[in-house]
Amino acid sequence: LLFVNSPLRKEPVFNDELPSRILCGTVSIKPSVKEFTETSAVFEDGTVFEAVDCIIFATGYDYAYPFLDDSIIKSRNNEVTLFKGIFPPLMEKPTLAIIGLVQSLGAAIPTADLQARWAAKVFAGRSTILSL
DSSP: EEEEOOEEEEEEOOOHHHHHHHTTTTTEEOOOOEEEEEEEEEEESEEEEEEEOEEOOOOTTOOOOTSSSSOOOOOBBTTTOOOOTBOOOOOOSOOOOOOOOOOOSSSSSHHHHHHHHHHHHHTTTTSSOOOO
């Protein structure tokens, strides 16, 4: 789980910038989220991050989300049901996007990039979801 404490560059970065950001403390790695509040994240070890700007879940290949209620997203046999492969369908408002859980015929990174761009537009109010 990565917490970004300061702005990263706007373009995607797939190089050695992430390790240096971790070393200087602008990106933190934390395991085991216990719960989220409106403005913070609470961890199993009792630590709390306040005024969180961005959360990136690096869950690997296990599609389990124990920190989310089953009414939001339920994983069964490593399968989840998502609107357009991104948004949990039972949420009142689209405030959570799951990126990268689609089986693409080509490279995964461009597919995830397009998903992330659309989700960012939805979050910013520049795009809408017609039907959930």
